[in-house]
Every structure is written in C-alpha cells, then in structure tokens.
Amino acid sequence: MARIAIAGAGVAGRLMAWRLAHAGHSVSVFDPADGPCPPPPAHTGGGSPGGRSGAAGFSAAGMLSPIAELDHADARIARLGWRSLPRWQAIGAALGGAEPLVRTQGSLLLAHGSDRGAAARVLARIAAVPEAPAPEPLDAAQQRALEPALAPGLLAWHLPGEGQVLPGELLQALAEQAPGVRWHWGTAICSVDPGRLRDSHGREHRCELAVDTRGLGARPQVALRGVRGELVWLHAPGVPLARPLRLLHPRHRVYLVPRPGGRIVVGASEIESEDTSAPSLRSTVELLSAAHSLVPELAEARIERLDSHLRPARTDHLPFVHHESGLLRLNGLFRHGWLIAPALVQDALAAAGLENPHDTATA
CATH class of the missing domain: 3.30.9.10 (D-Amino Acid Oxidase, subunit A, domain 2)
Known part of the structure; x- marks a missing residue:
C-alpha cells in the first residue's frame, strides 16, 4: 500500500483517487474548491465574474x-x-x-x-x-x-x-464513493514535487507519490x-x-x-x-x-x-503523462477531459507501476 497525495480534484484527480482507494492505497486529495459539489452558477450568486469556480469538468457537456x-x-x-x-x-x-x-x-x-x-x-x-x-x-x-x-x-x-x-453527478459520486480518501477542500496547492506537495500557507505534505492533476493550477511548473x-x-x-x-x-x-x-x-x-x-x-x-x-x-x-x-x-492540444520517482503529472486534457480520462488515468497509473498496463478490466 502506497501513501499517495493528489493535487487537484477535477475529472482526472477524482477518478484517480477512486481507483487508487479501491486498490487499497492511502490517498489524500487537495483542492481549493469549497467541497465536492458543483459550484453555484455565476449568474445566480457564485463563482468568478461571469465564469464558475471549481473543476472545469462541472461546466462541461460530458x-x-x-x-x-x-x-x-x-x-x-x-x-x-x-x-x-x-x-x-x-x-x-x-x-x-x-x-x-x-x-x-x-x-x-x-x-x-x-x-x-x-x-x-x-x-x-x-x-x-x-x-x-x-x-x-x-x-x-x-x-x-x-x-x-x-x-x-x-x-x-x-x-x-x-x-x-x-458531469456534476458523476464527479460527486466519485468523491462520495472513494473509500477512505481524505479530502482536503479549501486547500490550494502551489507546487508539486517528488514526494511532497506545498500548499498556499507554506505547509508541506509528504507522501511516497505526489500526483499533479491541477489543470491550469499547475502553472508555472507545467507549460499550459x-x-x-x-x-x-x-x-x-x-x-x-x-x-x-x-x-x-x-x-x-x-x-x-x-x-x-x-x-x-x-x-x-x-x-x-x-x-x-x-x-x-x-x-x-x-x-x-x-x-x-x-x-x-x-x-x-x-x-x-x-x-x-x-x-x-498545451501547444499541440494533446494530453501528457510524466512520471519520475515520487512524482506523477497528468495534464493538458483540453476539451477532451471526460472523453479520455479513464484511459489516460490507466496509462498514468501504469507508468507509476500502480496498475498493469495490459489489464483489460474496464473499470
């Protein structure tokens, strides 16, 4: 069992947390959103001016x-x-x-x-x-x-x-049905490096594997x-x-x-x-x-x-997976997050040695 910390609770982050939790790993997820539910629509009193806060996946057509x-x-x-x-x-x-x-x-x-x-x-x-x-x-x-x-x-x-x-219902269900995952809402992660996450208050969160699925929040560590x-x-x-x-x-x-x-x-x-x-x-x-x-x-x-x-x-509109000892990054999903997330998460976990790349199991 590995101690894994995930920065970002969008489509990829929640799906990865759900899979890892069901595989028996110790998983913590950090995200600046207030909680797992969809943010209120911007034009009825919530979100950033004209847009919405929280994961972009909530606003996608799916x-x-x-x-x-x-x-x-x-x-x-x-x-x-x-x-x-x-x-x-x-x-x-x-x-x-x-x-x-x-x-x-x-x-x-x-x-x-x-x-x-x-x-x-x-x-x-x-x-x-x-x-x-x-x-x-x-x-x-x-x-x-x-x-x-x-x-x-x-x-x-x-x-x-x-x-x-x-999208909204699926994102909520992934968070609610990920057994044992520790969700750290209202916690913005500023940097993700091998074996550690650092939040906006300067606190370090140590782990065996740091996973970065922050989307645009990964800048400037990732060119996006x-x-x-x-x-x-x-x-x-x-x-x-x-x-x-x-x-x-x-x-x-x-x-x-x-x-x-x-x-x-x-x-x-x-x-x-x-x-x-x-x-x-x-x-x-x-x-x-x-x-x-x-x-x-x-x-x-x-x-x-x-x-x-x-x-x-990214400039080529293609997603990327980067793995090195203690660090896994998954980003650049562009407009295809819901479309490609399960296969991309499988590839990322396989790169980190946490899943069999030839596993034909569909979940």
Missing part, C-alpha cells in the same frame, strides 16, 4: 464522442476516447444512482444541405482512422425514428456506441494555456432529444446534449483567451441560432444559464 471528435482532434485523442468508453460504462455501473451516470445510445452527426462539402471532409477524416467505426447514413425516416424533433432536410449520420456522462469554452443551458420540457447531436459546419462547432429534467446543453465555442467573464452576445447568438436550425422546437426554450470556463491546453 460528451463521449471519439469518432465525432475526429472533426478537429488528433487520431490519438479518438483512440484514447474509444478505450475509455467501456471503462466509463463499467464505472457508471459501479457507482449506480437513480439516473444512469453514463449513457451510450450513440450520437448523430448533422449537416445542412449547403454544408455537404464540410461534412464530406469530416467523413474523410473519420475514414482515415481504420479502427473508427463507420458513420451510418440516415434517411429522413430513420432520422425521425431516432430523433423526431430534428428539422427536415438535414444530412445525418449515426455514430453507434458514442454517448455522454452526467487556458482556452475559453462557453455553454448555454436551455430548459426545454417537451422537446424530445435522446442523444448528443453535433453540427458539421465550416465555421461553427456546435453540439446539443440532453440532460435530465428537460434540459439541453448547447456548446461549444473555443476561444483563444483566458477571459472568464460571461459569454459574449456574438457567441451566444451563434450557438443558439445553430441549435435552433437543428431542432426548431427549441424556439420556446428558456435560457436557464450561461457558463464559461477555461480548459488546460
């Missing part, structure tokens, strides 16, 4: 779309995502809950007829990855059968096996930049939507993700800025106009809240 991500992401991201899908299913089953935390009903790629060329380029990128399942083209009747609220006349492809997680993302939460009771939708468009990256309670999350802008103020009028209008063009019934949906958050990214 899409598990390795095939669809080939639209813009490296094939290595898709492979990590494909490895992660069965692991998420096993994790969701192990955590339980009233609502399924992980759903894999597939997703849809959609395009307007005028954007046929943009769709063809994305489909060619997908076809260039041999292990990626081929998107299944859908005619109008098949579209109506899967998603009756879709606008008529769309080009559509079904991506079997893809899905989504419920923040990339701004924006989401719009809609309340649309009565609008049927069973699976994530992604619009293929030459200018916009837009997805719609259903949530319990008649809610739909619309994203995702990607802006080279570390501004955490409220989403701009332009990006909000673009996101909502694109969403309305796919699902006309959203015309009467109510805007429940706007979110902005920063994703930790």
Whole structure:
C-alpha cells in the first residue's frame, strides 16, 4: 500500500483517487474548491465574474464522442476516447444512482444541405482512422425514428456506441464513493514535487507519490494555456432529444446534449483567451441560432444559464503523462477531459507501476 497525495480534484484527480482507494492505497486529495459539489452558477450568486469556480469538468457537456471528435482532434485523442468508453460504462455501473451516470445510445452527426462539402471532409477524416467505426447514413425516416424533433432536410449520420456522462453527478459520486480518501477542500496547492506537495500557507505534505492533476493550477511548473469554452443551458420540457447531436459546419462547432429534467446543453465555442467573464452576445447568438436550425422546437426554450470556463491546453492540444520517482503529472486534457480520462488515468497509473498496463478490466 502506497501513501499517495493528489493535487487537484477535477475529472482526472477524482477518478484517480477512486481507483487508487479501491486498490487499497492511502490517498489524500487537495483542492481549493469549497467541497465536492458543483459550484453555484455565476449568474445566480457564485463563482468568478461571469465564469464558475471549481473543476472545469462541472461546466462541461460530458460528451463521449471519439469518432465525432475526429472533426478537429488528433487520431490519438479518438483512440484514447474509444478505450475509455467501456471503462466509463463499467464505472457508471459501479457507482449506480437513480439516473444512469453514463449513457451510450450513440450520437448523430448533422449537416445542412449547403454544408455537404464540410461534412464530406469530416467523413474523410473519420475514414482515415481504420479502427473508427463507420458513420451510418440516415434517411429522413430513420432520422425521425431516432430523433423526431430534428428539422427536415438535414444530412445525418449515426455514430453507434458514442454517448455522454452526467458531469456534476458523476464527479460527486466519485468523491462520495472513494473509500477512505481524505479530502482536503479549501486547500490550494502551489507546487508539486517528488514526494511532497506545498500548499498556499507554506505547509508541506509528504507522501511516497505526489500526483499533479491541477489543470491550469499547475502553472508555472507545467507549460499550459487556458482556452475559453462557453455553454448555454436551455430548459426545454417537451422537446424530445435522446442523444448528443453535433453540427458539421465550416465555421461553427456546435453540439446539443440532453440532460435530465428537460434540459439541453448547447456548446461549444473555443476561444483563444483566458477571459472568464460571461459569454459574449456574438457567441451566444451563434450557438443558439445553430441549435435552433437543428431542432426548431427549441424556439420556446428558456435560457436557464450561461457558463464559461477555461480548459488546460498545451501547444499541440494533446494530453501528457510524466512520471519520475515520487512524482506523477497528468495534464493538458483540453476539451477532451471526460472523453479520455479513464484511459489516460490507466496509462498514468501504469507508468507509476500502480496498475498493469495490459489489464483489460474496464473499470
């Protein structure tokens, strides 16, 4: 049994703590957030101005779309995502809950007829990855059968096996069901070095393995930049939507993700800025106009809240794992944190000798 201290309680940090605790290790987690629950929305009295405090994973849409991500992401991201899908299913089953935390009903790629060329380029990128399942083209009747609220006349492809997680609920469940983990909330870690963490009060926390999953909090020890993302939460009771939708468009990256309670999350802008103020009028209008063009019934949906958050990214937009004696770093998950976390955590623990790299267990 090893004494392990983890800095950062985002997706990677909580998932790593959960796995290590179930493997019998002594685990402590340090994070500046007030507690394990989602922070209050910025526009109802909490968070930083215009954005949200706490893990960026709380503000994410939670899409598990390795095939669809080939639209813009490296094939290595898709492979990590494909490895992660069965692991998420096993994790969701192990955590339980009233609502399924992980759903894999597939997703849809959609395009307007005028954007046929943009769709063809994305489909060619997908076809260039041999292990990626081929998107299944859908005619109008098949579209109506899967998603009756879709606008008529769309080009559509079904991506079997893809899905989504419920981010807030899953983050809470990972914290609540990690046996014996000591959670040090309200504790900001300023530096992570082999065998020790140092907090903002100058206190040292010694351990056998120091793990750094702080995201942007790892600067300046890790070279990272923040990339701004924006989401719009809609309340649309009565609008049927069973699976994530992604619009293929030459200018916009837009997805719609259903949530319990008649809610739909619309994203995702990607802006080279570390501004955490409220989403701009332009990006909000673009996101909502694109969403309305796919699902006309959203015309009467109510805007429940706007979110902005920063994703930790390296120059190549790829994650990295660094291991040396007494130290493990995992960072740079960018916009793919939920998609790739299980496979990346497995690779990190294998690098540290805490997990069999050839283990096929899905949880």
